[in-house]
Amino acid sequence: MAMAYTSWSLLSTRLFCTNKAKRYSSSLLSSTDLFCANKATAAAAPAATVLYCSSNCFCCACNGRRRDLWWSWSSGKHILRCLKQLQRNGTKARARASSVRWDNPSKRLLSTAASAVEVGGVTISRDEVVKEEDPTNNVPDTIFSKIGMQLHKRPDHPLGILKNVIYNHFDERYPGLFHKFDDLSPIVSIKENFDDVLVPSDHVSRSYNDTYYINSETVLRCHTSAHQGQMLRDGYTHFLVSGDVYRRDAIDATHYPIFHQMEGFRVFTPNEWEKAGLDGTTLAANELKETLEGLAKRLFGNVETRWTDSYFPFTDPSYELEIFFKEKWLEVLGCGVTKQEILTDNGQGGKTAWAFGLGLERLAMVLFDIPDIRLFWSSDPRFTAQFTAGQLGIKFKPFSKFPPCYKDISFWISDAFTENNLCEVVRGIAGDLVEEVSLIDKFTNKKGMTSHCYRITYRSMERSLTDDEINFFQANVREEAQKKLNVILR
Ligand code: FA5
Ligand code: MG
Numbered sequence: 027m028a029m030a031y032t033s034w035s036l037l038s039t040r041l042f043c044t045n046k047a048k049r050y051s052s053s054l055l056s057s058t059d060l061f062c063a064n065k066a067t068a069a070a071a072p073a074a075t076v077l078y079c080s081s082n083c084f085c086c087a088c089n090g091r092r093r094d095l096w097w098s099w100s101s102g103k104h105i106l107r108c109l110k111q112l113q114r115n116g117t118k119a120r121a122r123a124s125s126v127r128w129d130n131p132s133k134r135l136l137s138t139a140a141s142a143v144e145v146g147g148v149t150i151s152r153d154e155v156v157k158e159e160d161p162t163n164n165v166p167d168t169i170f171s172k173i174g175m176q177l178h179k180r181p182d183h184p185l186g187i188l189k190n191v192i193y194n195h196f197d198e199r200y201p202g203l204f205h206k207f208d209d210l211s212p213i214v215s216i217k218e219n220f221d222d223v224l225v226p227s228d229h230v231s232r233s234y235n236d237t238y239y240i241n242s243e244t245v246l247r248c249h250t251s252a253h254q255g256q257m258l259r260d261g262y263t264h265f266l267v268s269g270d271v272y273r274r275d276a277i278d279a280t281h282y283p284i285f286h287q288m289e290g291f292r293v294f295t296p297n298e299w300e301k302a303g304l305d306g307t308t309l310a311a312n313e314l315k316e317t318l319e320g321l322a323k324r325l326f327g328n329v330e331t332r333w334t335d336s337y338f339p340f341t342d343p344s345y346e347l348e349i350f351f352k353e354k355w356l357e358v359l360g361c362g363v364t365k366q367e368i369l370t371d372n373g374q375g376g377k378t379a380w381a382f383g384l385g386l387e388r389l390a391m392v393l394f395d396i397p398d399i400r401l402f403w404s405s406d407p408r409f410t411a412q413f414t415a416g417q418l419g420i421k422f423k424p425f426s427k428f429p430p431c432y433k434d435i436s437f438w439i440s441d442a443f444t445e446n447n448l449c450e451v452v453r454g455i456a457g458d459l460v461e462e463v464s465l466i467d468k469f470t471n472k473k474g475m476t477s478h479c480y481r482i483t484y485r486s487m488e489r490s491l492t493d494d495e496i497n498f499f500q501a502n503v504r505e506e507a508q509k510k511l512n513v514i515l516r
Pocket of ligand 2: 357
């Protein structure tokens with residue numbers, strides 16, 4: 027029988043059994059939650075920080091010496107005993123108490139959180155990416171668990187289908203010209219992610235509030251533009267780079283902290299612009315719009331699109347393309363004529379170039395009629411089985427719409443409060459079961475204290491949530507918000 031493994035980090039203050047609705051605290055462990063659910067609630071558990079379960083789990087704390095445990099109240103007690111034993115033995119909580127196993131993955135296809143993932147033949151371990159004790163690190167387990175999933179490399183996943191159609195477009199338009207890369211590591215230096223593409227030192231995207239830092243020098247790339255410099259230095263002048271990118275961001279149906287981009291880059295030589303009777307910048311700008319309009323036509327046929335002027339530190343002029351989707355204009359890509367300095371700094375002086383970065387999810391949502399960005403991560407066969415390699419025209423049929431549940435939280439903020447931090451707290455607790463976090467009320471009292479009220483929408487794509495689960499999430503959100511965000515609950 028197929029086995030699925032998930033890693034579990036034993037850094038827990040709480041042991042929570044929803045089946046008994048009981049909660050145990052233990053101060054011997056630090057940080058994240060250990061969520062001991064019964065089978066019915068296993069899928070609700072936030073990825074990575076938790077324990078997934080079904081029958082036949084084995085205990086990670088004692089390294090599986092006691093197999094065949096049912097995840098039930100007794101196994102919860104068993105875990106606590108093991109943890110105490112671990113501590114007595116001096117094996118501090120950091121001892122990553124590895125794997126939980128479940129034997130019937132076909133019943134519940136959960137996203138697995140491995141203790142190591144592989145990208146482009148390179149193994150990345152959890153310890154290299156998640157460092158709870160390091161103040162220069164802000165990568166949570168929920169993020170680590172998705173590195174290496176490489177949805178864009180699955181030929182029958184909407185993102186993979188779309189990527190291949192775009193590849194075909196370039197192959198037909200420019201036979202043999204564009205080099206394609208889709209497994210470059212998402213771990214890059216701040217030089218690659220920011221400096222190489224001229225992001226100013228005080229730009230907001232560099233902040234810990236916006237970007238996932240592994241340490242002060244290394245980040246999870248926040249755009250595929252992070253590879254421009256190295257590609258140019260390696261001598262590539264026509265390339266497409268696809269990959270997962272990471273951003274601390276708001277939560278709603280079109281934003282997700284990990285999404286996929288494709289970068290396109292084309293260099294022009296003086297020969298080319300002389301032949302065209304144009305200056306280098308005009309040739310690059312014209313050719314860019316032609317290429318992307320051709321691509322948009324191929325992908326969307328008659329869907330309404332519009333160009334808007336934009337700003338990027340690495341291009342001038344810069345544009346964004348928007349598509350009319352579900353009664354709103356949706357931004358799908360950014361592009362422009364590459365700044366001269368980037369070419370000069372990276373061995374391509376005296377030339378011009380265009381570049382674009384498109385959001386694969388945003389395009390795929392329109393093309394396949396996918397209403398919520400979280401669905402891309404679903405391994406529910408009711409989602410995955412609807413798509414076929416090479417077929418772009420298929421419209422997603424929602425399998426059912428489960429009811430949302432709204433919960434409000436109000437608090438007095440501190441100066442350091444940011445919405446992204448709140449979103450991360452909520453996601454760390456409810457995972458993909460949180461659909462939206464939105465500010466619904468805000469005021470400042472006479473003493474100058476500012477209050478925010480956020481509405482959190484919980485909804486599963488796959489099933490109805492129980493009141494117990496929602497209450498559990500919300501109680502934890504309140505507690506963690508207070509603890510981690512320094513806010514005063516109202
Ligand atoms: C960039 O990331 C630039 N690097 C793009 C670029 C490349 C411009 C080369 C010029 C030259 P931006 O932050 O706007 O730009 O993101 C590009 C696209 O990614 C957006 O148009 C959108 O389609 C998608 N995107 C951005 N944030 C998210 C998100 N949180 N979730 C899903 N898709 C997103
Ligand atoms: Mg943008």
